[in-house]
Amino acid sequence: PARATLIDGKAFSVDLVDRVAAAAARLEASQGVKPGLAVVIVGEDPASQIYVRNKGETTLRAGMRSDTHRLDETTTQDELLALIARLNADAGIHGVLVQLPLPKHIDSSVVLDAIDPDKDVDGFHVVNAGRLAVGLPGLVPCTPLGSLMLLKDQLGDLTGLNAVIVGRSNIVGKPMAQLLLGESCTVTIAHSRTRDLPALCRTADILVAAVGRPEMIKGDWIKPGATVIDVGINRVPSADPVKAAEGKTRVVGDVAFKEAVEIAGRITPVPGGVGPMTIACLLANTYSAACRSIGVEPEP
Numbered sequence: 001p002a003r004a005t006l007i008d009g010k011a012f013s014v015d016l017v018d019r020v021a022a023a024a025a026r027l028e029a030s031q032g033v034k035p036g037l038a039v040v041i042v043g044e045d046p047a048s049q050i051y052v053r054n055k056g057e058t059t060l061r062a063g064m065r066s067d068t069h070r071l072d073e074t075t076t077q078d079e080l081l082a083l084i085a086r087l088n089a090d091a092g093i094h095g096v097l098v099q100l101p102l103p104k105h106i107d108s109s110v111v112l113d114a115i116d117p118d119k120d121v122d123g124f125h126v127v128n129a130g131r132l133a134v135g136l137p138g139l140v141p142c143t144p145l146g147s148l149m150l151l152k153d154q155l156g157d158l159t160g161l162n163a164v165i166v167g168r169s170n171i172v173g174k175p176m177a178q179l180l181l182g183e184s185c186t187v188t189i190a191h192s193r194t195r196d197l198p199a200l201c202r203t204a205d206i207l208v209a210a211v212g213r214p215e216m217i218k219g220d221w222i223k224p225g226a227t228v229i230d231v232g233i234n235r236v237p238s239a240d241p242v243k244a245a246e247g248k249t250r251v252v253g254d255v256a257f258k259e260a261v262e263i264a265g266r267i268t269p270v271p272g273g274v275g276p277m278t279i280a281c282l283l284a285n286t287y288s289a290a291c292r293s294i295g296v297e298p299e300p
């Protein structure tokens with residue numbers, strides 16, 4: 001049988017950033033509003049530092065304003081809340097993102113819910129979760145939004161397809177389920193207490209893996225021809241034992257790619273699949289928030 005088509009999220013995201021940049025330039029030309037994104041990072045977590053730098057660089061490349069606020073590890077919750085209040089009130093800032101994880105002495109749910117829901121470009125505020133659940137316009141979490149864009153680009157109309165999502169986090173699994181329900185899929189959400197996960201996965205026309213366990217989903221869990229979206233980003237020792245001994249690592253998804261690619265119809269690689277879509281959708285959300293802040297409908 002033919003190998004699965006690889007879903008090129010990298011190429012799609014480059015194109016999406018270009019389209020958002022062009023729309024943002026038109027917004028600035030016609031309304032005098034330049035979309036602005038503020039990213040707040042607390043502490044020195046190396047992975048978070050890389051994410052924040054990438055977000056800032058991509059925002060600038062899209063012709064938008066980018067402010068990065070780097071706070072010391074010892075910043076108090078009240079100090080962080082005061083910064084968020086200032087950003088909420090800043091008319092030049094349309095998106096506010098607090099990089100997670102936060103240091104342990106800060107309650108991230110309090111912080112996330114302090115962001116103005118209309119500037120909550122990560123889509124994590126309870127108001128945006130509620131809007132998504134009841135089908136109102138709002139800001140949708142970037143990773144599931146990007147995954148849905150790839151699915152619609154690949155499959156067109158998703159009506160009636162069986163979708164199985166493995167993972168029920170508020171950041172990925174649950175909003176993914178809401179989005180697919182909105183596309184009239186028949187949606188099942190699986191998690192660590194699900195019984196007979198392999199059999200359930202085999203019912204999926206669309207299988208979304210958002211588990212955080214390297215290569216957990218095996219090839220024979222996949223229905224032949226299914227579309228597989230692998231959200232997982234897991235760092236594991238290099239496949240080369242010599243390099244592994246030197247501490248070299250590689251990134252794998254939640255799906256056993258080598259097996260899955262022989263059975264699926266379409267599949268996102270890791271890296272280069274869902275990952276790059278997340279930042280592109282962050283910019284799309286910032287652009288949408290800027291439009292709505294002046295009562296303009298965002299271009300699609």
Ligand code: NDP
Pocket residue numbers: 143166167168169170171172173190191192193194197210211212213231232233234274275276278
């Ligand atoms: P969480 O750890 O918050 O959630 C993981 C989910 O997987 C939970 O619902 C958990 O179930 C479920 N799970 C864990 N073990 C099993 C198992 N053995 N069988 C079935 N279900 C299981 O992770 P996130 O949702 O935040 O992230 C998931 C993955 O996606 C990670 O690899 C992360 O790195 C990646 N990610 C990638 C992004 C990107 O592409 N930019 C962005 C965000 C995340 P339970 O609820 O029962 O514990």
